[in-house]
Amino acid sequence: MALRLGDTAPDFTAQTTDGTISFHEWIGDSWAILFSHPKDFTPVCTTELGAFSRRKAEFDKRNAKLIGLSVDPVDSHKEWAKDIEETQGQALNFPVIGDPDRKVADLYDMIHPNASDTLTVRSVFIIGPDKKVKLTLTYPASTGRNVDEVIRVLDSLQLTASYQVSTPVDWKDGDDVIIAPAIPDDEAKTKFPKGFRTLKPYLRLTPQPNK
Numbered sequence: 001m002a003l004r005l006g007d008t009a010p011d012f013t014a015q016t017t018d019g020t021i022s023f024h025e026w027i028g029d030s031w032a033i034l035f036s037h038p039k040d041f042t043p044v045c046t047t048e049l050g051a052f053s054r055r056k057a058e059f060d061k062r063n064a065k066l067i068g069l070s071v072d073p074v075d076s077h078k079e080w081a082k083d084i085e086e087t088q089g090q091a092l093n094f095p096v097i098g099d100p101d102r103k104v105a106d107l108y109d110m111i112h113p114n115a116s117d118t119l120t121v122r123s124v125f126i127i128g129p130d131k132k133v134k135l136t137l138t139y140p141a142s143t144g145r146n147v148d149e150v151i152r153v154l155d156s157l158q159l160t161a162s163y164q165v166s167t168p169v170d171w172k173d174g175d176d177v178i179i180a181p182a183i184p185d186d187e188a189k190t191k192f193p194k195g196f197r198t199l200k201p202y203l204r205l206t207p208q209p210n211k
């Protein structure tokens with residue numbers, strides 16, 4: 001069955017371009033972004049790995065570790081990494097799992113047979129320090145992911161894990177947030193000392209509390 005939000009992310013041991021890892025141990029107290037690539041030496045994946053590597057400092061700042069996966073072996077990933085650096089102007093700077101027996105791809109349901117029997121789709125799993133799945137995204141092989149969106153949802157997940165708020169449509173770090181409807185107004189006044197605007201009793205906006 002497909003992984004659902006709140007499930008424990010399956011643990012595994014795997015070979016990566018940075019050596020063998022035990023996934024939960026590797027995550028440690030960080031957040032993790034596990035994302036699959038259909039195949040080595042393919043164009044869209046090459047651009048994605050270059051772009052995520054270029055933005056790695058932004059993930060580091062958020063205590064989030066990146067890890068890619070492709071069903072090709074690690075030796076192939078290492079050859080491909082040379083092309084990534086040459087064409088994207090950026091060296092790969094996080095581990096990529098080699099998964100030729102599809103052990104991890106199967107654990108995370110990354111192969112969707114009606115799309116392809118052999119290639120993974122472009123899955124994204126954001127996993128919290130508690131090892132629970134916080135977010136899943138699935139893109140087809142033909143559509144590259146958006147690094148800004150992954151950072152945006154990570155910001156929302158980290159904020160809403162610490163405060164009783166949710167983030168509205170198109171929210172980005174620094175924008176106003178929504179106070180949880182379960183919090184009565186008198187409690188909201190102490191919890192959100194910057195104040196709030198009430199558009200409807202269930203829709204109250206407050207400045208982002210951790211800014």
Ligand code: BEZ
Pocket residue numbers: 038039042043044045046119141142
């Ligand atoms: C790509 O990364 O460009 C790609 C990979 C597999 C199928 C289609 C496109």
